Amino acid sequence: MKPLTHHEILTIVGPLAAAGRRVDLGASDREGRELAFRPIRHEGGAAGVADCVEILRLSLPRPGRVHLVRIVQVSGRHGGETQGAEGGSGAPPTSSGDDGQGAQLEAQAEIWAESVEEAWRAISGFPLDEHFALDGHGAPGCGTLVAFSWALEPLPRLVQAEARIGERRVILDATRTPGMPADLRLTAHPDGDAEFPDDLVAVLGGPWRPLLSTDEGWKTTVKLPRREPGRSAVARERFLRTTEHLAGCWAGSPAEFHRRFRGERWNVFRRRTTWMQIGAVIAVILVWMFQQERIAGGGILPLWVNSVPLLLLIGAFFFWSWDVPMIEFPPIPREPGIEAWEAPRRMG
Numbered sequence: 480m481k482p483l484t485h486h487e488i489l490t491i492v493g494p495l496a497a498a499g500r501r502v503d504l505g506a507s508d509r510e511g512r513e514l515a516f517r518p519i520r521h522e523g524g525a526a527g528v529a530d531c532v533e534i535l536r537l538s539l540p541r542p543g544r545v546h547l548v549r550i551v552q553v554s555g556r557h558g559g560e561t562q563g564a565e566g567g568s569g570a571p572p573t574s575s576g577d578d579g580q581g582a583q584l585e586a587q588a589e590i591w592a593e594s595v596e597e598a599w600r601a602i603s604g605f606p607l608d609e610h611f612a613l614d615g616h617g618a619p620g621c622g623t624l625v626a627f628s629w630a631l632e633p634l635p636r637l638v639q640a641e642a643r644i645g646e647r648r649v650i651l652d653a654t655r656t657p658g659m660p661a662d663l664r665l666t667a668h669p670d671g672d673a674e675f676p677d678d679l680v681a682v683l684g685g686p687w688r689p690l691l692s693t694d695e696g697w698k699t700t701v702k703l704p705r706r707e708p709g710r711s712a713v714a715r716e717r718f719l720r721t722t723e724h725l726a727g728c729w730a731g732s733p734a735e736f737h738r739r740f741r742g743e744r745w746n747v748f749r750r751r752t753t754w755m756q757i758g759a760v761i762a763v764i765l766v767w768m769f770q771q772e773r774i775a776g777g778g779i780l781p782l783w784v785n786s787v788p789l790l791l792l793i794g795a796f797f798f799w800s801w802d803v804p805m806i807e808f809p810p811i812p813r814e815p816g817i818e819a820w821e822a823p824r825r826m827g
Contacts, residue, residue: 480512480540480541482509482510482512483507483509483512483514483539488502488509488514491514491537491539491595492514492537492595493595494595494596494599494600495516495535495537495595495599498599498603499519500516500517500519500535501516501517502514502515502516502517503515503516503517511538512538512539512540513536513537513538513539514536514537514538515534515535515536516534516535516536516537518532518533518534519532519533519534520532520533521533521607530553531551531552531553531607531610531611532551532552532553533549533550533551533607534549534550534551534552535547535548535549535550535602536548536550537595537598543593543594544591544593545591545592545593545594545595545597545598546589546590546591546598547589547590547592547595547598547599547601547602548587548588548589549587549588549589549602549605550585550586550587551585551586551587551588551607551610551611551626552583552584552585553583553584553585553611553624553626554583554584584611584624584626584641584642584643585626585641586610586611586626586627586628586641587628587629587639588602588605588609588610588628588629588630588631588635589629589630589631590602590630590631590632591632601631601633602631605629605631605635609627609629609635610626610627610628610629611624611625611626611627612624612625612627612715612719613625614642614719614720614722614723614726622723622726623642623643623644623722623723623726624642624643625640625641625642625718625719625722626640626641626642627639627640627715628640628641629711634707634708635708635711636707636710636711637653637710637711637714637715638652638653638654639651639652639653639654640653640714640715640718642718642722644722644725644726644729645668645729646668646669646670647665647666647667647668647696647729648664648665648666649663649664649665649666649718649721649722649725650663650664650666651663651701651714651718651721652664653703653710653711653714657705657706657707657710658705658706660686660688660700660701660702660703661700661701661703661714662698662699662700663680663687663698663699663700663701663721664693664695664696664697664698665690665696665697665698665725666695666696667695667696667697668820668821670821670822671821671822672696672697672820672821672822673733673815673817673819673820673821673822674692674815674817675690675692675697675820676690676733676736676737676744676812676815677689677690677691677809677810678690678744678747678748678809678812679697679725679728679736680699680721680724680725681699681747682724682740682743682744682746682747683717683720683721683724683743685702685750686701686702686703686717687699687701687702687717687721688700688701689747689751689809701714701717701718701721703717728820729820732818732819732820733814733815733817733818733819733820734814734815734818736815737812737813737814737815738814741812744812745812747809747812748809748811748812751809752808752809755808
């Protein structure tokens, strides 16, 4: 594809220019046929946020194919100032080295369309409030700020959610194949983490799987409905529950977590041993059946042998297409042997 000319740019950006969006030629890539627009500040533009900055990026990879992305940036602090966009002063907002509550959060909405007019109509009609929320049900302005990114295709679909709790990030990735669980990641604390109980988020219920340790922190999955619009609504609600839960846990001690969720931890233990319990029941039944004289005499054994494997195969096919079972013996819930969630790394 040939680079964008000035005349072509003026023709393309008409709908956005009419809405007050101005092209930033310095930030654009004319060779790559990508246009960037100058940031615009919206005061009180998102839930729990005093102001936010909106940035648009428009790509035209080929005729009849348009990709428009809206990026919305806010400070992690509620009511923090965001400057540098049109209508404000100073330099554009940038992420500081602080990953804590003062760090910048970013959300996106994107759309693939056949024309710029169609893409802008979809993006401009999507409310800014859908990008941010505060978890919890406390006083106004309290809670953890959460950012949501969406794909508008044409129904809005939640693709990612992110929050910063202290110096950790919590990220939900819902871009996997529809019908599959979403990935949930907890980034490591800059000073290092203690060994988290693997049921830290699983105590919230069956949709949350136990945590697995990684080099970058922790990961797990969260079950979601198969189809929209219920999938996005449930993903949003479960991520808000997760951030509220983690903020409460990390604000206290591991011992407090154990005391508060003792019953829920035992429920997680029972769920994780379900397949072992089923296997034990089947083994008991088989032992009992083979002890019967009529089975020993060749009564119903051939029917059982021929039918059960087929039924197990069919059941496994339908069940595993939705959820792969975990056959394990999990650790018995005990009070964690750590005093704090952080484990500062020793120097030298």
